[in-house]
Amino acid sequence: MDPLSAFFERIQLKGSLFYAGRVDGVLDIDKPEGTAFLHILEQGGIDLVRAGHPSIPVDRPALLLCPGSCRYRLRNSAAGGAPIICATYQLGPAIGRTLPFGVTDTIVFPFEEVAEVLPVIRLLLEEFRGDAAGRSKGINALFEYILILLVRQAIARQAISAGVLCAIADAHIGRALKAIHERPEEPWSVEQLAALAGMSRSRFAARFSALLGVAPIAYLASWRLRRAQELMRDGVALKVVASSAGFSSQPTFTRAFSNEMGVSPGEWLRLQRPGR
Numbered sequence: 001m002d003p004l005s006a007f008f009e010r011i012q013l014k015g016s017l018f019y020a021g022r023v024d025g026v027l028d029i030d031k032p033e034g035t036a037f038l039h040i041l042e043q044g045g046i047d048l049v050r051a052g053h054p055s056i057p058v059d060r061p062a063l064l065l066c067p068g069s070c071r072y073r074l075r076n077s078a079a080g081g082a083p084i085i086c087a088t089y090q091l092g093p094a095i096g097r098t099l100p101f102g103v104t105d106t107i108v109f110p111f112e113e114v115a116e117v118l119p120v121i122r123l124l125l126e127e128f129r130g131d132a133a134g135r136s137k138g139i140n141a142l143f144e145y146i147l148i149l150l151v152r153q154a155i156a157r158q159a160i161s162a163g164v165l166c167a168i169a170d171a172h173i174g175r176a177l178k179a180i181h182e183r184p185e186e187p188w189s190v191e192q193l194a195a196l197a198g199m200s201r202s203r204f205a206a207r208f209s210a211l212l213g214v215a216p217i218a219y220l221a222s223w224r225l226r227r228a229q230e231l232m233r234d235g236v237a238l239k240v241v242a243s244s245a246g247f248s249s250q251p252t253f254t255r256a257f258s259n260e261m262g263v264s265p266g267e268w269l270r271l272q273r274p275g276r
Contacts, residue, residue: 006181020086022084046084173207188216225256
């Protein structure tokens, strides 16, 4: 599996339909931590309004990729309202803190600049307007594929110049990230990761921090916590979770988890149960 696919698989990327209709007035979107949005505008007619920033007019068909860190409202600028389809992506609560996604502001993709995405958009619209069996599952899968295509575009046009997505695509840092993502339980050192990247220790550490905003071992620790969350959801005992995720002991794991998440592993797991 290629590194980008492995990353999305590990964070359990999930796309789903959030809203479809017309923006007639202002649409205020409340985005919980670890969530990103995609807006499909078939006709334009929308202003993206952000406090303290100039509004972004979108007057032609376009896709808007909005990260969880961007706070905004959508305001129609066309008579009769503007048709829109919105998808939400669950990226997990760690994304945006110690696992920076790399998209820090809304990226606008006019339809004419993403020709390779348009066939997928058309297929999604056909599914949305139809009533065939499996419609919802198909729509959500297409949303996820569209995100992957847009990430490729954003990296190619350097709209993403830092963060985990950019680092995965880096010819050197990507090798080290692949090892961390696939084998977080290994006792990785900076020297070992630098060797995988084919770089000196100092150059690797500097490049890694420049792309991801955190040191290699800090990123490794956060990725281990994400792996631990997966294991806990699967019902693995906490004492097994600690060693399987790469922590030297259960107390070490509990301290690291509590410091990052603000609650103990047991309390976090209780909060994940339905009805909580």
